[in-house]
Amino acid sequence: MAGRIEDYALIGDGRTAALVGRDGSIDWLCMPRFDASALFAGLLGTDEHGFWKLAPAAAGAQHSWRYRSGSLVLETTHKTHEGEVRVTDFMPVGDGSHVIRLVEGVRGRMAMRMELAVRFDYGSAVPWVSRSELGDLRAISGPHKVVLRTNAPMRGSARQTTISEFTVYKGDAVRFVLSYGASHEDDPAPIEPRRYLADTNRFWRDWSSRCTLETPWDDILRRSLLTLKALIYEPTGGIVAAPTTSLPEDLGGVRNWDYRFCWLRDSTFTLLALMDSGYIDEARAWRDWLTRAVAGNPEQAHILYGIAGERLLPEIELDWLPGYENSRPVRVGNA
Structure with a gap:
């Protein structure tokens, strides 16, 4: 289990x-x-x-x-x-x-x-x-x-x-x-593997070292920023709310949603944390993602989109999965 x-x-x-x-x-x-x-x-x-x-x-x-x-x-x-x-x-x-x-x-x-x-x-x-x-x-x-x-x-x-x-x-x-x-x-x-290990470690260390804040909690701050960075879909700049689906709001409850999508509100909070720490490139990439995602009639704007700006995100339930700590239903997609 x-x-x-x-x-x-x-x-x-x-x-x-x-x-x-x-x-x-x-x-x-x-x-x-x-x-x-x-x-x-x-x-x-x-x-x-x-x-x-x-x-x-x-x-x-x-x-x-x-x-x-x-x-x-x-x-x-x-x-x-x-x-x-x-x-x-x-x-x-x-x-x-x-x-x-x-x-x-x-x-x-x-x-x-x-x-x-x-x-x-x-x-x-x-x-x-x-x-x-x-x-x-x-x-x-x-x-x-x-x-x-x-x-x-x-x-x-x-x-x-x-x-x-x-x-x-x-x-x-x-x-x-x-x-x-x-x-x-x-x-x-x-x-x-060894070459990729060195390259991967260097990439993350170079990125986290660019943090401009100086606080007594720098180690904790950088660890949080690394987690936020890991939730950015690099090709488009879209930011997922979480890498998982159907982790329940209440154990055993039914409020089990797919969070592998981009909420405009949640992304805004993430961007504020990144920009306050000196990460402007991520903000620009998300702005470009947003411009593409909401393009067209403003009345058709959504509260969430796919990581490439998708609008149609059909939701289905996976009845063969018992769910995290028996929290059903397990959902993929978000309607």
């Missing part, structure tokens, strides 16, 4: 975002955009609806996590009396197509376990899984495809998941790269 929402950290790339739990499980991810259908929807259901867990194989390890300073690169440390490993999770800034997870041995040794359950279309579609000529794992369903590349062994399981079990010693490095693409196209090209 998914954890509590307060036990998740956000990673993103300016196109979409993932939620990573303290237990090492990614339980929410839409690709290649915030408003695309989820391939991990365990947050709103169970493991049957998609997840990607990477954690120590045995129970009892001590866990701690942190973001790298000024960055959206997340580091989780697992410790036992036998060893210590660090897991680094991030999404390369650019195209909404990759999630990278790096496991590094810090001390001694530790047995690790990875389990991947891709479930496209919000947990409703079990994909066809195969191996490429190079041994990469390929999962396809309808228009969607993801490819998992790793230097660790993989095998299938009776749960229709992919499992990797391996031991990490001090100095070892194990990589997992999940890449999204269209099912009718060639597999996404391989990428070099």
Whole structure:
């Protein structure tokens, strides 16, 4: 089962975002955009609806996590009396197509376990899984495809998941790269995780260092600004209210809306925070998005739009998902 929402950290790339739990499980991810259908929807259901867990194989390890300073690169440390490993999770800034997870041995040794359950279309579609000529794992369903590349062994399981079990010693490095693409196209090209890690960390640090405010709470302020930046859809400048859908206003209630859209009022508050901190480029990009979104008859203006300025946002209910802490209905779209 998914954890509590307060036990998740956000990673993103300016196109979409993932939620990573303290237990090492990614339980929410839409690709290649915030408003695309989820391939991990365990947050709103169970493991049957998609997840990607990477954690120590045995129970009892001590866990701690942190973001790298000024960055959206997340580091989780697992410790036992036998060893210590660090897991680094991030999404390369650019195209909404990759999630990278790096496991590094810090001390001694530790047995690790990875389990991947891709479930496209919000947990409703079990994909066809195969191996490429190079041994990469390929999962396809309808228009969607993801490819998992790793230097660790993989095998299938009776749960229709992919499992990797391996031991990490001090100095070892194990990589997992999940890449999204269209099912009718060639597999996404391989990428070099270390180079993308350096580029991604540099991007976020350079951006957060431009904050012009000087307060006793600078670290907290910059962390909040990084979260707001991660909610901006970079190609258009649109700002989503949240990267998720159907997290309830009241547990067990029915006020469960899809927030992966752009409310004019909410975006205004976000822009005030960014401009007060010296981030004018984001304000200009949003102004341009707004001009395009509301173009035409003023009487037809909406209170919310899609991330590219879409006006028609049909709303449906996903009856196969039990909802966050059994809060139904689960909705996608916003009417």
